[in-house]
Amino acid sequence: MARALGMIETRGLVGSIVAADEMLKSADVRLIKQEKIDAALVTVLVQGDVSAVQAAVEAGKIAAARVGELVSAHVIPHPDEDVNEVLLKDEKKVKIEKKKAEAVNPTETVKETKAATKKKQETEKAKSDDKSEE
Incomplete structure (x- = not known):
């Protein structure tokens, strides 16, 4: 084709x-x-x-x-095949980097997400404590 x-x-x-x-x-x-x-x-x-x-x-x-x-x-x-490489290089690069990051340590992103959630909860709790003291 x-x-x-x-x-x-x-x-x-x-x-x-x-x-x-x-x-x-x-x-x-x-x-x-x-x-x-x-x-x-x-x-x-x-x-x-x-x-x-x-x-x-x-x-x-x-x-x-x-x-x-x-x-x-x-x-x-x-x-020419090089035209496709030039046009699509950004998408391919992002996909490859994402796969590499997941392959290296897939649990790392989960840990980062949990840590960020915990920090956000602590911040919200501190804000609510500050409001209750007023």
């Missing part, structure tokens, strides 16, 4: 959500990422068969223009 990458950029969040919804409903594509960029620009990335991505982007362009401001749209048929 030939893979393609489709991108739609809108000014504003609502247009990007409507575009993503329409793209996913109109063709067999997978939502890869929605990235918020400076100055209210939002980019939605989808991936799938070349023809499906082309159809999805066309439908998404129409939907985005109907409810918001369409800035740009583009389809890259057969993108």
Whole structure:
């Protein structure tokens, strides 16, 4: 199956959500990422068969223009593997770091949470004691 990458950029969040919804409903594509960029620009990335991505982007362009401001749209048929690595590196890095942290000591986060809860309870108790003394 030939893979393609489709991108739609809108000014504003609502247009990007409507575009993503329409793209996913109109063709067999997978939502890869929605990235918020400076100055209210939002980019939605989808991936799938070349023809499906082309159809999805066309439908998404129409939907985005109907409810918001369409800035740009583009389809890259057969993108190089490095493109995916660059686009998705942040999500992969976060997932890997989270798995590593859990693998090292999964009970550590539980201990930290319990300690924070206990400290919060002690603080609240001290505040209520202070109020009762007044």
